[in-house]
Amino acid sequence: MKREAEAHAAEDKKRREVIELKNQGENLAYQTEKSLKDYGEKVSGDVRGEIESALSNLREALRATKATASRRTMDNLTQVSHKLAEEMYKASAPAGGAGPTGEPGPGAAPTAPPRARAPHKARRTRTSLMPNTK
Secondary structure, three states, X not given: OHHHHHHOHHHHHHHHHHHHHHHHHHHHHHHHHHHHHHHHHHOOHHHHHHHHHHHHHHHHXXXXXXXXXXXXXXXXHHHHHHHHHHHXXXXXXXXXXXXXXXXXXXXXXXXXXXXXOOOOOOOOOHHHXXXXXX
């Protein structure tokens, strides 16, 4: 049985890679579809069309279970979906809000400094109220 396992190790490794790649591709497709559903109205029709096309290409490649085609289409979908993220970022950034460094921009309203917390008071527990009987 050990010899059989060693003889088929290369096949098993290749099969495992294909399965992992398929799982990654399906996960990427799901996440992209979800993002497109949630934020698709905030992007232009061209970007949305590119994403949908790349998504359908990935689905076809995953059905064919060809590793090289799946990797290529996954990379393509990732690049195209970055455009969606860029559009979402541009749409969510207010005109005078925080800049890319997280610092307030030139038109941002001043904010109050964070308040200090009150010092912690130790609670008295039941055991601390009992006399020491040693």
